Amino acid sequence: MARWILHMDMDAFFAAVEQLDHPMLRGQPVVVGGLGPRGVVATASYEARAFGVHSAMPIAKARMLCPHAAFVPPRFARYEQVAGQVWAILASYSPLVEPLSLDEAFVDLTGTERLHGPAEETAHGLHRRIRAETGLACSVGLAGNKLLAKLASEAAKPGGIHVVHEQDVEGFLSPLPVGRLWGIGPHTAKVLAERGVHTGGDLRDVDASLLCSWFGPRGGAHLWRLARGLDDSPVVPAREAKSISQEVTYPEDLFQEEVIAGEVRQLAVALAARLVEERLLATTVRVKIRWADFTTRTRQVQLPEPTDHPVLIADEAVALLDRGGLHAESGVRLLGVGLAGLVPATFRPEHLFAPSALTDALREVLSRHGPERLTLGFPGGDRRPS
Numbered sequence: 351m352a353r354w355i356l357h358m359d360m361d362a363f364f365a366a367v368e369q370l371d372h373p374m375l376r377g378q379p380v381v382v383g384g385l386g387p388r389g390v391v392a393t394a395s396y397e398a399r400a401f402g403v404h405s406a407m408p409i410a411k412a413r414m415l416c417p418h419a420a421f422v423p424p425r426f427a428r429y430e431q432v433a434g435q436v437w438a439i440l441a442s443y444s445p446l447v448e449p450l451s452l453d454e455a456f457v458d459l460t461g462t463e464r465l466h467g468p469a470e471e472t473a474h475g476l477h478r479r480i481r482a483e484t485g486l487a488c489s490v491g492l493a494g495n496k497l498l499a500k501l502a503s504e505a506a507k508p509g510g511i512h513v514v515h516e517q518d519v520e521g522f523l524s525p526l527p528v529g530r531l532w533g534i535g536p537h538t539a540k541v542l543a544e545r546g547v548h549t550g551g552d553l554r555d556v557d558a559s560l561l562c563s564w565f566g567p568r569g570g571a572h573l574w575r576l577a578r579g580l581d582d583s584p585v586v587p588a589r590e591a592k593s594i595s596q597e598v599t600y601p602e603d604l605f606q607e608e609v610i611a612g613e614v615r616q617l618a619v620a621l622a623a624r625l626v627e628e629r630l631l632a633t634t635v636r637v638k639i640r641w642a643d644f645t646t647r648t649r650q651v652q653l654p655e656p657t658d659h660p661v662l663i664a665d666e667a668v669a670l671l672d673r674g675g676l677h678a679e680s681g682v683r684l685l686g687v688g689l690a691g692l693v694p695a696t697f698r699p700e701h702l703f704a705p706s707a708l709t710d711a712l713r714e715v716l717s718r719h720g721p722e723r724l725t726l727g728f729p730g731g732d733r734r735p736s
């Protein structure tokens with residue numbers, strides 16, 4: 351059966367939310383990003399893009415190109431809230447919604463015709479509803495697979511709908527620069543350019559055996575399929591992981607503050623390891639404490655940016671003990687740490703954030719030894735919660 355896959359991408363999402371919430375910014379160049387000396391642009395409004403400002407550009411350069419722009423620090427909690435509204439709309443059309451990042455998702459509309467009408471009408475309805483219910487513009491691509499749908503939504507930017515019917519696939523791909531095809535990185539694009547292959551049409555004209563001699567059997571076969579717009583990868587709905595947590599009841603009550611802080615730190619690091627493993631980032635850290643008399647308290651803090659950074663998460667968790675008045679009044683029988691507001695790691699604001707070297711090192715340790723081997727030095731001993 352032929353499939354209908356929709357790709358939805360919010361336009362200049364962070365900047366658009368700022369313009370929505372602050373009417374005086376509407377129609378003005380807006381740059382959302384880290385405002386520190388090493389800050390980088392997260393999103394630029396279309397008005398700022400006209401001056402050459404784009405994502406991942408150093409803020410200092412953006413200030414030079416567009417000094418009169420409004421420079422705004424990101425408000426991830428708010429963006430997440432708006433994204434939640436958008437997800438709810440997408441989910442009302444299909445159970446198969448696969449988020450790629452906070453503002454981008456695939457929706458499998460195959461077989462939804464009886465409920466919602468032809469896929470093309472659904473695409474228009476969904477596009478209208480997002481505009482009407484969130485006040486924000488999005489671009490929508492509709493095609494027979496994820497590859498083509500993603501390319502179609504790019505073609506629809508900003509604010510449009512682009513449908514690629516089966517008979518139009520060749521005409522749609524032919525003029526596209528090969529570097530735009532999903533899955534062709536700068537290196538492959540360069541190798542292709544050196545061999546005179548610049549567009550989708552050029553790529554389709556290259557023999558399969560020649561592609562395989564350039565890129566090996568797998569790489570060659572992949573490019574051959576890309577050139578024909580072939581892609582049978584399924585839309586994989588996101589696992590429902592709104593929060594993760596871990597708690598430990600101790601065989602003997604804990605009294606010493608350093609020991610309690612150390613345990614909380616261990617729990618936080620173990621959870622950060624799970625985030626890394628599942629490629630998620632957390633925006634909220636919670637700490638739960640239960641005393642010997644069973645009184646229980648929970649405190650939470652919203653992080654300035656989503657993260658999976660074990661040290662930052664552990665520091666926030668320990669700070670909650672101090673700030674939240676969770677000091678040991680009597681013995682502590684249970685400690686828990688939770689992470690919530692989880693978003694896909696594709697949303698990592700890399701450039702806005704602390705060095706990711708530690709996260710990389712953590713990923714390395716995890717892949718070699720598994721999470722149970724992970725521990726972090728802390729003052730007060732090296733015991734791990736059981």
Ligand SMILES: [Mg+2]
Pocket residue numbers: 359360361362363453454
């Ligand atoms: Mg977007």
